[in-house]
Amino acid sequence: MTLLSSRDEADIPGGRPRSSAAWGLNALGIAIVAFFFVRNGVLLGLPVWVWVLGSVALAGWVLREFGRSPRLVATAGVVMVAAGSVTVVPTDSLMIVPVIVGIVLIGAHLRVPVWAASVTALAAIVVVAVTATVEHASLQFVLGTSGGMLLGVLIGFSRRQFRVAAERAREAEREQQRAQLLADRSRAARDIHDVLAHSLGGLVLQLDAVEALLEAGRVEDATTRAGEARTLAADGLAEARRAVRALREDADTDAEPATSTTAPDTTEPSRASRPTTDPGAGLTALVDAHRSFGGEVVTQGDETLADLDAAHRAAVVQVVREALSNARRHAPGRPVSLSVIRDGDAVDVVIANPLARGGHGLLGMRERFQELGSSATVEAERSDDEFVVAMHLPVDPVAADGEQS
Template structure:
């Protein structure tokens, strides 16, 4: 087996699992050397030994595809056995060359298989010598079979390249997913922790009891963030829209922002609620970090969500958060639009 950079294992060639079965089917073409052995003018003992050798050739051929025997060893055994039958069947040994070429093409490593196939493709040209009445153009019968083996090998290698590319693409996509999820989790949680810490610092002298509550809330938020990061890295976390709708007003209130929610979780499409939860979380984080808003309106509907603030408006290039949000929405077949709200900003996600 060979391993891709993503850790996935790919078969060495397309015949690794079932090649022995196809090799068994191809044995029907040993009819030619068998018939030559039976027709040869030799003693019954010589005929019997030759038939046993042909049977040994068949066994070696099948074992060459089984994975239990080295294809080099199987190929060598087939050559020796085939040569041993030459005294009886003569030039009929050319009938073995398709088996030798096929095994070389499908089982030998690169680049050796190319040289081996080229050699076995030339051998049938011996039929042009017109020895013992053997068909002069017999190589024309054998070459298509050999070409078939070459094409199967090439197609198998191309398929393997495609599988490697898919594996690497999946690995890159997974890395991007983890990066987006960790950014969303940490960005939101650290922003909330910062706001709560500032609030606790202001209250520690004027309202110690409230400050203690905020410090306890900081501990709970930190524990939750740690658990979410662990779950995200493990690929297990999914956004919870209901939980985010409960958390958003509290986090915004700590930053001095009032929240109005138009609609309910039941108004949204169940297929997209996890995505809407991520969008809401990132939007709230952006409001706290950048908007300097006093009020936020969260609108929920069957086709998406909108978060509207009355802050300073949007300007500059998109950061990682908005870029990650846009990628998530696009992956679900939706659209993300960011427009001025006079004053403030409206972030709207439309989903099919």
């Protein structure tokens, strides 16, 4: 997943990227104002200082279009207002155009204080008023040009607000992407922890059994156990690789249909170290694996979890697998009880074993149920001389409808 850049280079002032139409309109505006400036200057015989300042204002406009530095662009806006305001009266209000464009530019610039456009416009109005007094221009002329500059302030403020909103939206998207990255990493770490804790815990028990059988001279049985241990280790490694591969492929799932990754696993040995070898099997594989490791488990209820949908069933399988792993590590040889109870429109799954210490697995149990986004809950706590994991999940509506029909 790629995070957005902090600033869009296509738009120096900090807003949205400028389209080719915007560039074209500004270029057309520069060309039209420059044409009438030269034409009127020749016809009216404007003094040299008007030619110089008018050219500076137009140069600032051009610089605003092609400048790449934010400071340079802001400077171009100030030059447009300063040089253009002095030549507004001599050019019969023609140069009011670059003045308004400069005020809009300053008002929309995110790195300039919000009051800068108002102060700049006020200064330009004063300059125009003084120049109009010297040139004996009418009051209506001053009021008209002042209104145009105040309109530029409003337009600049409006564009500024739009850019602020766009920047906040980009920042929110960046934060969302960061949160998604952290969630993906947490999920991968949890999956790897579940796989390794289960497979390595079972592997230790198998190797202990191999050692005991060899000491007893039962070489054939020891060889069988060693083969099972190798199968379990291979399954754990395959599942760890699958968890990492799933994390890498998360960013591509929206761009193209995901290819099946379960097909290559059909030839691998089937063990309960896998998170979801067969969702329809429910807890059966986990119970069989626990017993094959030498553990004792007493079950009650439907081990297939047929009353749950696929997402809730997978979460229960993960939690039960972690609970069985804890039981084998911290209370080996002690009996474990597993109950699946249908209670109206909910299913309660309770697994209890002699006291065990907490760890990352218990945190992973809660995280899995939080990701379901439903009313499902999981509680893990000490009760008398046992450690009890209790799950409460809603019944799958499809299964409920099937029973009613």
